[in-house]
Amino acid sequence: xxxxxxxxxxxxxxxxxxxxxxxxxxxxxxxxxxxxxxxxxxxxxxxxxxxxxxxxxxxxxxxxxxxxxxxxxxxxxxxxxxxxxxxxxxxxxxxxxxxxxxxxxxxxxxxxxxxxxxxxxxxxxxxxxxxxxxxxxxxxxxxxxxxxxxxxxxxxxxxxxxxxxxxxxxxxxxxxxxxxxxxxxxxxxxxxxxxxxxxxxxxxxxxxxxxxxxxxxxxxxxxxxxxxxxxxxxxxxxxxxxxxxxxxxxxxxxxxxxxxxxxxxxxxxxxxxxxxxxxxxxxxxxxxxxxxxxxxxxxxxxxxxxxxxxxxxxxxxxxxxxxxxxxxxxx
Amino acid sequence: xxxxxxxxxxxxxxxxxxxxxxxxxxxxxxxxxxxxxxxxxxxxxxxxxxxxxxxxxxxxxxxxxxxxxxxxxxxxxxxxxxxxxxxxxxxxxxxxxxxxxxxxxxxxxxxxxxxxxxxxxxxxxxxxxxxxxxxxxxxxxxxxxxxxxxxxxxxxxxxxxxxxxxxxxxxxxxxxxxxxxxxxxxxxxxxxxxxxxxxxxxxxxxxxxxxxxxxxxxxxxxxxxxxxxxxxxxxxxxxxxxxxxxxxxxxxxxxxxxxxxxxxxxxxxxxxxxxxxxxxxxxxxxxxxxxxxxxxxxxxxxxxxxxxxxxxxxxxxxxxxxxxxxxxxxxxxxxxxxxxxxxxxxxxxxxxxxxxxxxxxxxxxxxxxxxxxxxxxxxxxxxxxxxxxxxxxxxxxxxxxxxxxxxxxxxxxxxxxxxxxxxxxxxxxxxxxxxxxxxxxxxxxxxxxxxxxxxxxxxxxxxxxxxxxxxxxxxxxxxxxxxxxxxxxxxxxxxxxxxxxxxxxxxxxxxxxxxxxxxxx
Numbered sequence: 001x002x003x004x005x006x007x008x009x010x011x012x013x014x015x016x017x018x019x020x021x022x023x024x025x026x027x028x029x030x031x032x033x034x035x036x037x038x039x040x041x042x043x044x045x046x047x048x049x050x051x052x053x054x055x056x057x058x059x060x061x062x063x064x065x066x067x068x069x070x071x072x073x074x075x076x077x078x079x080x081x082x083x084x085x086x087x088x089x090x091x092x093x094x095x096x097x098x099x100x101x102x103x104x105x106x107x108x109x110x111x112x113x114x115x116x117x118x119x120x121x122x123x124x125x126x127x128x129x130x131x132x133x134x135x136x137x138x139x140x141x142x143x144x145x146x147x148x149x150x151x152x153x154x155x156x157x158x159x160x161x162x163x164x165x166x167x168x169x170x171x172x173x174x175x176x177x178x179x180x181x182x183x184x185x186x187x188x189x190x191x192x193x194x195x196x197x198x199x200x201x202x203x204x205x206x207x208x209x210x211x212x213x214x215x216x217x218x219x220x221x222x223x224x225x226x227x228x229x230x231x232x233x234x235x236x237x238x239x240x241x242x243x244x245x246x247x248x249x250x251x252x253x254x255x256x257x258x259x260x261x262x263x264x265x266x267x268x269x270x271x272x273x274x275x276x277x278x279x280x281x282x283x284x285x286x287x288x289x290x291x292x293x294x295x296x297x298x299x300x301x302x303x304x305x306x307x308x309x310x311x312x313x314x315x316x317x318x319x320x321x322x323x324x325x326x327x328x329x330x331x
Numbered sequence: 332x333x334x335x336x337x338x339x340x341x342x343x344x345x346x347x348x349x350x351x352x353x354x355x356x357x358x359x360x361x362x363x364x365x366x367x368x369x370x371x372x373x374x375x376x377x378x379x380x381x382x383x384x385x386x387x388x389x390x391x392x393x394x395x396x397x398x399x400x401x402x403x404x405x406x407x408x409x410x411x412x413x414x415x416x417x418x419x420x421x422x423x424x425x426x427x428x429x430x431x432x433x434x435x436x437x438x439x440x441x442x443x444x445x446x447x448x449x450x451x452x453x454x455x456x457x458x459x460x461x462x463x464x465x466x467x468x469x470x471x472x473x474x475x476x477x478x479x480x481x482x483x484x485x486x487x488x489x490x491x492x493x494x495x496x497x498x499x500x501x502x503x504x505x506x507x508x509x510x511x512x513x514x515x516x517x518x519x520x521x522x523x524x525x526x527x528x529x530x531x532x533x534x535x536x537x538x539x540x541x542x543x544x545x546x547x548x549x550x551x552x553x554x555x556x557x558x559x560x561x562x563x564x565x566x567x568x569x570x571x572x573x574x575x576x577x578x579x580x581x582x583x584x585x586x587x588x589x590x591x592x593x594x595x596x597x598x599x600x601x602x603x604x605x606x607x608x609x610x611x612x613x614x615x616x617x618x619x620x621x622x623x624x625x626x627x628x629x630x631x632x633x634x635x636x637x638x639x640x641x642x643x644x645x646x647x648x649x650x651x652x653x654x655x656x657x658x659x660x661x662x663x664x665x666x667x668x669x670x671x672x673x674x675x676x677x678x679x680x681x682x683x684x685x686x687x688x689x690x691x692x693x694x695x696x697x698x699x700x701x702x703x704x705x706x707x708x709x710x711x712x713x714x715x716x717x718x719x720x721x722x723x724x725x726x727x728x729x730x731x732x733x734x735x736x737x738x739x740x741x742x743x744x745x746x747x748x749x750x751x752x753x754x755x756x757x758x759x760x761x762x763x764x765x766x767x768x769x770x771x772x773x774x775x776x777x778x779x780x781x782x783x784x785x786x787x788x789x790x791x792x793x794x795x796x797x798x799x800x801x802x803x804x805x806x807x808x809x810x811x812x813x814x815x816x817x818x819x820x821x822x823x824x825x826x827x828x829x830x831x832x833x834x835x836x837x838x839x840x841x842x843x844x845x846x847x848x849x850x851x852x
Contacts, residue, residue, distance in 0.1 A: 179711045181703045188700060191691045197648065198686045199754065200672030200701040259691065318356075 004253045004305065008268040011301075015275055023282045033160055035278050037153075040162035041224050042244055043270040047173050048217030049245035050266040051210045054177070054190045056258025057106065057113035059211065061098075061120030062245055065218050066238030068128040069095060070226035074137045077145065084148045092219045098124075099215020103208030121242070128234035138231030152227035162224055166267075169217070174263040186210060190259030247294065248273055251301050272297070343406060345370045345504055345536050346391075346422075351400030353386050360386040361397070361560045368505060371534040373527060375551030377544065377576055379774055383560040384540060388509060392424060393417035405504075423498030427510040429490050433483040438465040440482055441497045468496040471533070472526050488519030495526060505536040512543055524550050544573050556580055581774060598809060599624030601660070602793035603645070603676065603762045608654035610640040613817025617654060620812060620819060622762055622793035627784055629808030630797045631833050637817040638797045639681055642764050646678040647671040658761065672701050675761035679751050679768055681797075683744070687751040690740030694732055695721035697739050698754045724753035729779065745776025752783060763787055766797045781807050801830050815839040 019026045045062055052059045069091050076087035098120070105116045154161050177183040185206045188196040197203045226232060250256070251272055252265030276297055280290050347367035353360045361383045368374055378384050389395040390402070396411035404412070404420040412420075431440050438461050439446070447460040465478040472492045476485055482493060491511050498506050508527070512520045520543075527550050530537050541547055547554060554566040556579035563579040602624045607617035618641055622628055630638050643649040645656065647665040656663045658674055665671045671678070680686040688697050698721045699706045706716040721735035728749045732742055739750055748768065755763065765784065769777045784807065788794050798804045804811055811823040813836035821836040832842040 175711070181707045181710050181712055184696070184700075184703060184712055188689055188692065188696075192685070192689050194686050195689050196700070197668055198646075198678065198680055200669045202667060202669045 002253075002262060002265075005262060005264045005268055008252065008265065008272065008301075012268060012272050012275060015272070015279065019275075019279050019282060026278070026282055029158070031278070031282075033155070033158070035274055036163040037160040037228070038277070039271050039274045040160060040166035041221055041228060042241070042248065042274065043166045043267055044169060044221040044224065045218050045241060046245040046248040046266050046270045047169060047263065048214035048221075049242070050249045050252070050254060050261060050263065051173075051177070051186070051217075052113070052214045053246070053249050053254045053256060054186050054258055054261055055207050055210045056190050056193070056256075057207065057210070058117060058246065058256065059102070059214050059218075060114065060117040060242050061102070061124055062214075062218050062242035063238040063240055064121045064124035064128065065095070065098065065215075066222045066225055066241050067232065067234045068124040068131075069219050069222035070229075070232050070237060071128045071132055071137045071234050073223050073226050074139065074232060075131070077148075078137075078139045078143055084145055088148075088223060091223060092216055095215040095217075095219025095222070096212050097215070099212040099218075100208060102215070103211030106211070107204035107207050125234070128237075132232075132234055134235065136231055136233045149227065152224050162228075165224075169220075170263060170267055177263050182206065182209065187259055190257075192259075244270075244273060247298050251298055253305065344368055344403075345405060347403045349401040349403070351387075351390065351397045351402065353390065353395065353397045359560050361390070364400070364557075364560070364562055366555050366562065366565070368536045368538065370504070370536055371531050373531050373537045373539060373550050373552045375547035375554040375571070376538050376540045376557070377542070377547060377554060377580060378557030378563070379580055382557040382580070384557055386560070387557070388424070388507065388540075391417065391422055391507065418501065421502055421504035423501060423503035423506050425491060425494040425498060425506065425508045425511055429487075429494055431482045431490055431493060434481070436479045436481050437469070437476065437485075437493055437496075438462060438478040440493055441465055441468060441500050445500075464500075465496070468499050471499055471529065472496050473522070473529065486519060488522055491523060492526060495530075499535075503535060505538065506530060507538040507540070509540050510542065511539075512541055512546055520546065544576050547576065548572065598626035599791060602658065603663075604657045604660075605641075605645065606655045606657070608641070608644055608656070609652040610637060610644050610817070611649060611652060612640045613637050614652055616817035618814075618817070618819055619654075622795055624791050624793050625788050626809045627788050627794040627796055627807060629804040629811040630795055630814065631799075631801070631804045631811055632814035632820075632837050634799060636814040636837070638814050639766055640817075641814070642678060642680075642766050642795070642797060645671070645762075645764060646676060648678075672758075675759055677755040677758070677760050677763050679748070679755070679763070679765040681766040681770070683747055683751060683771075688739050688747055688754075690738070692739060693736045694725065694730065694739055694742075694750055694753075695735040697750050698724050698735075698757055701754055702758050720757050721753075724757050727756070728753050728783065743773075743776075745772040745779075748772055748776070748780060752780070756783075756787075760787065760792050762793045762795070764795045764797070767799065768796060769798075769800070769803060801833060804833065805830065813837050 016026065025031055045066070049059055049062060072094070073087055073091050076082040076090065077084045082090075102113075102116050102120060105111045106113050151161055156164060177186065185196065185201050188199070188201065189203050189206055193203055222238075225238065229237070248269035249261060249266050250269070252261060252267070252269030254261030254266065273294060276294055277290065279285070280287060280293055285293065344367040347365075349365050351364045352362050364383070364387070366374075376384060376387075386395070390397050391412070393412040393414035393416055402409045402412060404416075404422070407420075409416065432443065435443070442461060442464065447457040447464065449455045449457045462478050469476075469478060469492075472495050474489070474492050474496070476489055482490060485493065495506065511523055524546060527537055527539060531552075539547065539550060548571055551571055552568050554571050554576060556563040556566070556576060558580060566575055566579070600623065601621045603622040605618065605620045607619055609615075609617055616637070618637070620641070630641075632638050640649060644651050645665070647668045647670050651665070656665060658676070663674060665674070665676070668678075684690060689700070692700070695717050699717045703712065704710070706713055706720065718735060724730070725732070725735050730742075730746050730749045730753065732746060739747060742750070763784075768780055768784070772780070784794055784796065788809070796804075796807060798807075805828050808828075809825065811828065811833060813820050813823070813833055815837055816839065820839055821841065823832055823836070823842075827842070835842045
């Protein structure tokens with residue numbers, strides 16, 4: 001765990017302690033379970049976003065995709081009565097396909113990630129609303145999917161199953177990002193795509209893979225969100241979720257320029273965001289201030305991190321200078 | 332104004348430096364340095380990289396203060412200048428990297444931030460007046476472009492003239508030109524040298540920094556040589572010559588280069604052959620070239636002659652518009668750099684910091700990047716294997732760094748270049764292309780890189796070295812191919828090596844000695 005992650009963890013614990021002191025219900029089993037479920041749902045899509053951000057890209061269509069894929073999923077199993085495992089696979093495949101198209105447009109046709117995914121944001125939201133004729137997608141009375149409901153909204157050993165899913169995904173993605181060849185390529189491309197290309201890396205493929213990963217994880221979280229809310233009004237479902245994901249990554253130490261950030265960081269970022277949401281509820285702060293609190297904390301977090309970076313760079317310079325005095329003068 | 336200055340120029344120099352010293356932590360950048368510049372005098376300032384030229388420029392520009400010493404400008408003595416004092420006393424800089432707004436026109440650039448304004452609350456720019464003010468300045472620099480030409484449409488030399496006109500517009504009395512010709516073609520260089528002579532005729536002093544010693548020979552009244560932060564010597568007009576400058580710059584005569592560069596075995600069979608290749612820069616000019624095993628082929632030519640583009644096409648970075656490439660007599664498809672690397676064709680690119688290495692990664696990570704799957708088990712990176720390779724290369728190439736985990740960005744230019752070489756040497760190169768491999772590298776590291784290139788050739792690798800440094804091309808190559816406007820204008824064998832022959836081919840003429848012998852393709 002890096003110092004940055006450690007700082008974030010300490011911040012989470014301090015905020016938690018303060019909230020508990022004011023309202024002990026923060027540590028109640030029901031509140032913790034609820035919050036960890038939300039952490040799981042947002043965590044999964046934030047990990048996807050992180051993979052895109054590390055390449056120096058951005059994925060803005062996440063919220064609309066959650067609405068579209070969630071609507072489709074409920075429609076498939078509730079109205080069209082597909083087997084849910086089949087519907088699950090189709091939704092995940094759709095997420096992958098959309099991610100692939102985004103990546104392809106960005107790498108092969110050289111469009112900017114912001115533009116491509118902004119168009120996606122508009123298109124998928126529109127399609128979702130059109131698909132349900134602006135109605136609400138939901139289950140009929142008495143409709144049941146015991147296994148699916150257990151996997152998405154159920155609990156094991158007191159832990160929400162969604163949270164267990166997040167832990168599994170996080171461990172796998174940690175290995176991919178921090179230990180695999182592909183992960184190294186992602187960082188290299190984020191730091192300097194041109195130099196990575198000159199080292200013989202097929203940068204286009206790697207970037208497309210990052211968007212596919214993001215699409216798959218977004219699709220997965222779309223299913224979780226659908227089963228969590230159980231009814232979707234496509235005009236508002238998932239709105240701003242891309243911003244939650246970006247915020248979590250930024251809080252977790254990711255640079256929007258790419259090449260920086262850790263998986264632990266993005267998880268901690270998600271935890272902090274959900275903790276803040278929870279804080280607003282528990283401390284009786286008007287919920288209309290929700291976004292303001294979140295924005296304020298992110299701003300302060302980024303500011304502290306940036307100043308800390310300046311401080312470290314300066315210290316490194318002095319140390320290098322001191323080494324120069326000790327050793328032979330450099331060029 | 333200027334005429335009065337020239338009359339008493341013998342008694343009082345415009346600028347004089349007295350025992351100036353500047354240290355940075357661990358480095359003495361400038362020590363006991365004294366020099367003076369008379370009005371209307373052209374000083375050639377030469378020295379190797381790291382000799383202290385940039386520090387001197389920073390002191391004159393008021394960016395840094397010297398630790399001790401005196402700077403006298405126009406009779407007034409200072410411990411150090413501020414930026415305002417420097418500009419106020421008429422010291423103007425024309426930097427190697429131009430500071431122009433490409434999207435604005437010439438006039439707007441020259442008077443940027445000082446535009447004449449019309450009366451009235453809107454403070455609109457008085458364009459008519461602006462043009463009147465710019466016209467005489469452009470005339471003084473002998474400009475062949477108009478005041479409202481967009482800067483983006485001008486050639487590099489013309490842009491430099493805009494910079495000089497800008498310097499004149501603030502009534503400069505000393506113009507400092509920092510390597511202005513390093514990226515200019517020959518014809519444009521001529522124009523610039525004429526402008527320098529024009530400035531001198533007006534009584535304006537010039538400090539001309541250049542690595543192209545023959546240009547210094549032509550315009551300088553006096554040459555000041557810096558070496559390791561101290562004054563290595565001053566050459567009066569009649570003593571300015573190439574050998575003397577080099578001797579002072581490096582403190583000895585230059586000979587090692589030839590020794591390091593002698594081939595020990597005869598060139599082998601053709602490794603890579605390019606047939607009628609067309610690049611996007613010169614889509615109408617086919618290029619054919621053969622690289623032979625165990626040979627260093629120098630690729631000379633002026634900047635912009637298409638050498639780098641050729642290298643980029645061979646390495647798969649740029650698309651090949653036409654033509655074919657064979658490797659070991661087998662047709663080769665190179666659609667990306669990854670294909671080239673897979674076939675053992677490696678490139679050490681021109682721009683080390685942007686394309687050669689990743690400054691934020693460690694030495695080890697840079698070295699293994701092109702061959703990472705070989706350092707991984709089940710696609711997970713094996714740190715142990717990675718460190719083994721990196722340590723081995725660090726030792727082989729003599730990369731000076733505390734450890735292989737050191738960030739590459741903290742290394743000196745020479746060591747960074749060795750990291751670029753190391754990543755390719757760790758694999759098995761068949762063809763090694765080096766684009767300006769010693770640019771911005773100190774003389775010691777240069778010799779080592781020449782040695783490495785020779786060792787590669789001796790091991791049977793086909794080496795292609797693109798270089799604009801004439802001495803380097805002649806000293807290191809076994810054969811020299813010269814490019815002119817997108818085409819190979821000739822290939823010289825060792826017996827025909829001479830600066831004159833290379834230059835003639837570079838400007839598209841045939842060397843006289845070769846026409847009869849028929850040595851040109």
